[in-house]
Amino acid sequence: MHLMDSVIIVAYFIGMLVIALLGKKAKSMADFAVGSRAIPTMIIVATLSATYIGPGYSLGLVDKAASQGYVWYVIFLAFSLQTVLTGWFVAPRLNAFSNAYTLGDVMGQRYGRLVQLVTGIMSVVLCAGFIGAITRAAGDIISTLTPIPFIAAVALSITIVVIYSTLGGVKTIVITDVIQFTVLAVSIPLTVFFIAGLGDGIGTISHNINEASLTLGGHFSWIVFAGLFISFLFGEVLIPPYANRALMAKDQGNAKWGFIFAGLFSACWFLVCATLGIFGSELLSIQDENNVLINVMQQVLPVGLFGLAAAGIIAVIMSSQSSLLNAAAVSFSQDIIATLHTQGLDNKKELLYSKLLTIGVGISAAFIALKSDSIVDALLVCYTLWAPTIVFPVIIATFKKNAHPLAALAAIVGGGAATAIWHWGLGNPGEVPAIVVGIAVNQVLFWSVQGLVGRQVSSHSWFYPQLPQEAQNQ
Amino acid sequence: MLLTLVIYGATLACILTGVAAITSLVKNFAKLKNL
Numbered sequence: 001m002h003l004m005d006s007v008i009i010v011a012y013f014i015g016m017l018v019i020a021l022l023g024k025k026a027k028s029m030a031d032f033a034v035g036s037r038a039i040p041t042m043i044i045v046a047t048l049s050a051t052y053i054g055p056g057y058s059l060g061l062v063d064k065a066a067s068q069g070y071v072w073y074v075i076f077l078a079f080s081l082q083t084v085l086t087g088w089f090v091a092p093r094l095n096a097f098s099n100a101y102t103l104g105d106v107m108g109q110r111y112g113r114l115v116q117l118v119t120g121i122m123s124v125v126l127c128a129g130f131i132g133a134i135t136r137a138a139g140d141i142i143s144t145l146t147p148i149p150f151i152a153a154v155a156l157s158i159t160i161v162v163i164y165s166t167l168g169g170v171k172t173i174v175i176t177d178v179i180q181f182t183v184l185a186v187s188i189p190l191t192v193f194f195i196a197g198l199g200d201g202i203g204t205i206s207h208n209i210n211e212a213s214l215t216l217g218g219h220f221s222w223i224v225f226a227g228l229f230i231s232f233l234f235g236e237v238l239i240p241p242y243a244n245r246a247l248m249a250k251d252q253g254n255a256k257w258g259f260i261f262a263g264l265f266s267a268c269w270f271l272v273c274a275t276l277g278i279f280g281s282e283l284l285s286i287q288d289e290n291n292v293l294i295n296v297m298q299q300v301l302p303v304g305l306f307g308l309a310a311a312g313i314i315a316v317i318m319s320s321q322s323s324l325l326n327a328a329a330v331s332f333s334q335d336i337i338a339t340l341h342t343q344g345l346d347n348k349k350e351l352l353y354s355k356l357l358t359i360g361v362g363i364s365a366a367f368i369a370l371k372s373d374s375i376v377d378a379l380l381v382c383y384t385l386w387a388p389t390i391v392f393p394v395i396i397a398t399f400k401k402n403a404h405p406l407a408a409l410a411a412i413v414g415g416g417a418a419t420a421i422w423h424w425g426l427g428n429p430g431e432v433p434a435i436v437v438g439i440a441v442n443q444v445l446f447w448s449v450q451g452l453v454g455r456q457v458s459s460h461s462w463f464y465p466q467l468p469q470e471a472q473n474q
Numbered sequence: 475m476l477l478t479l480v481i482y483g484a485t486l487a488c489i490l491t492g493v494a495a496i497t498s499l500v501k502n503f504a505k506l507k508n509l
Contacts, residue, residue: 023507038505042498045491175506178499185492189485196482265491268484275481 001146001306008307009146012183012314013160016176020164023172029351032169033101033330034248039174041249044258047174048245049265050181050319052079052236054130055137057266058188058273058316062293065277068219073274075225078232080267086237087259092252093398094243102327103243103394104335110397111405113339114462118412119390120335123240124361126382127328131321131365138317139369144294145310154366157314161321162362165329166355170248173322180315185265187305187312188293189272194300195279227433234387234435238394240327325365329357384423388415388438393446405463407450415442 026032039047057076064072100106104123108116135158142153164172220228236242249255273293280292284299297309333353338345345353392415393408419438428434458464499506 035506040498040502042495043502043506046495046499049491171506175499175503178495182492182496185488185495189488192481192485261491265488268487268491271481271484272488 002303004304005307005310006146008304009310009314012311013156016160016179016318017163019176019179020160020167020172023168023175025167026169026171026351026355029101029330029334029347029354031171032351032354033326033334034244035169035171035174037098037248038250039245039248039254039258041254041257041261043174043178044245044249044254045261045265046181047177047323048083048242048258048262049269050177050184050315051241051245051323052083052262052266052320053184053269053316054134054320055141055317057270058184059137059141059291059293059313061270061273062277062280062296063289063291065274066281066292067277067289069278070274071219071225073270075228075232076270076274077267078229079236080263080270082233082237083263083266084260085263086242087256087261087263090238090395090398091246091249091255091259094238094246095249095252095255096398097247100247102247102331102334103238103240103390104331104339106243106397107390107394107408108335108339108465110401110403110465111393111408112458112461112463112465115393115405115408115412116335117339118409119394120331120339122382122386122390123331123335124328126386127240127324127331128361128365128368129382131324131328131361132369134317134321134324135366135369138321141294141313141317144291145313151370154370157318157321158362158366161318161325162359165322165325165362166358169354170244170323170326170330173326174248176322177319180319183308184312184315184319185269187309188276188297189269190305191276191297191300191309192272194302194305195276195283195296221431223431227431227436231433231435234391234439235383237387237391239386240331241323243394244323244327244330325358325362328361329354332357332361384434385416385419385438387435388419388442392439392442396446402454404450404454404456405458405465406453407446409463410449411442411446414445415439418442 030036057079061072061076094100094103094106097106097109100109102120102123104116104119107119135154138157139150139154142148142157143150146153148156164176168175238246245258246255249258276296277292280296284296288295294313297306301309333345333350337353338350389412393403393411396403397408415438418441419434422428422432422437423434
């Protein structure tokens with residue numbers, strides 16, 4: 001790596017730390033968890049996009065498109081569609097829960113403490129699994145891009161992220177997310193223009209994309225394609241760091257348009273990534289199927305710009321790590337500790353717990369990422385279970401005031417069990433994805449139980465909606 | 475040709491969104507920093 005590129009990367013790491021230290025420290029849970037609910041649309045777009053664009057939605061897509069073409073772009077578009085629909089229908093309704101710090105709070109305000117606790121456990125395990133996986137990828141990517149060895153790369157990325165996430169909470173994360181988003185959204189797409197400059201300008205692109213890479217169904221059976229599309233459509237709906245972006249928006253309009261524009265941005269971003277992958281394999285004949293984006297950048301970008309694009313890839317990693325870390329820590333203190341604490345927790349104590357948990361979760365995730373692939377995989381089980389358990393009850397919670405706690409509980413338990421049996425017990429018979437079966441069971445159970453007990457009000461404290469006035473007025 | 479234009483359009487949209495985001499941060503920085 002050229003000295004100038006190294007200087008840019010080092011300057012980038014230091015810059016992130018300085019910005020974090022300049023910010024005002026979080027003094028309340030509202031500060032730490034939802035940035036005092038004052039974030040405007042364009043900043044929601046940037047922080048949401050910086051969060052969902054992790055290694056999978058950038059380098060992963062480039063690698064997939066390099067081997068199988070634009071079919072993967074169409075599959076990833078399901079995520080864009082989901083984000084737009086969430087923005088249109090759900091994000092403004094979530095934002096109306098003006099006392100909520102977490103998705104678990106929303107569930108608790110509709111379905112009671114038990115459902116909040118279950119949502120909290122799912123949220124923490126899901127986020128911890130993601131952080132572990134991303135931290136492992138961080139070690140691989142940074143050690144490939146720079147002379148920094150794997151263990152030092154893991155330690156460096158997680159240390160910087162833990163420092164800025166702990167000091168300022170989500171407000172500092174949002175500020176750094178916007179800077180990281182700008183670096184990644186400008187530097188990585190610029191590579192497309194440099195590729196076009198390799199041949200006959202604008203014509204290079206269409207001349208070098210062969211027919212096979214445009215075949216949508218050629219690489220899979222249609223049922224596998226549909227299964228992948230559905231998994232991308234529902235798999236990450238309202239996972240905790242995304243839901244937090246809806247809660248932190250200044251008002252319902254900012255939440256709505258923040259999600260819609262972030263969804264539209266993702267459609268453009270995915271096209272850029274898929275194109276870079278196809279070019280890597282066809283124009284530059286890159287054989288290494290695992291690091292196509294880094295190889296493309298190394299081959300086409302001039303000195304200085306490569307350093308900036310490498311910083312863009314590091315931005316991809318750190319912005320996702322920090323948002324997941326904050327979501328895990330806040331959910332742990334708010335949905336698990338505070339829910340189990342019968343006397344309730346005062347704000348200062350809860351803030352202290354959240355900060356300590358940020359450090360604890362960060363260090364444990366890095367340790368797990370270094371020590372054991374199987375623990376990360378075990379934590380990622382919650383990713384498979386998220387859509388068939390939590391997603392639909394939370395969407396219904398935003399629409400239906402009298403949704404019953406027992407209906408939500410039955411849907412979560414039944415949907416989770418059906419998914420586990422279909423996926424791990426039966427091995428997805430007929431190639432029908434477990435997520436489809438799980439969601440179907442979740443919804444059948446929800447509406448059956450709602451029909452049976454919907455008019456009864458539970459007096460038990462674990463099943464009594466913790467509904468504040470603001471949420472009732474939506 | 476149409477595909478080329480779509481790819482260039484998407485690339486430009488990404489870059490412009492990045493620029494719009496940092497502009498919005500600069501405009502709102504004092505407010506965000508002191509929340």
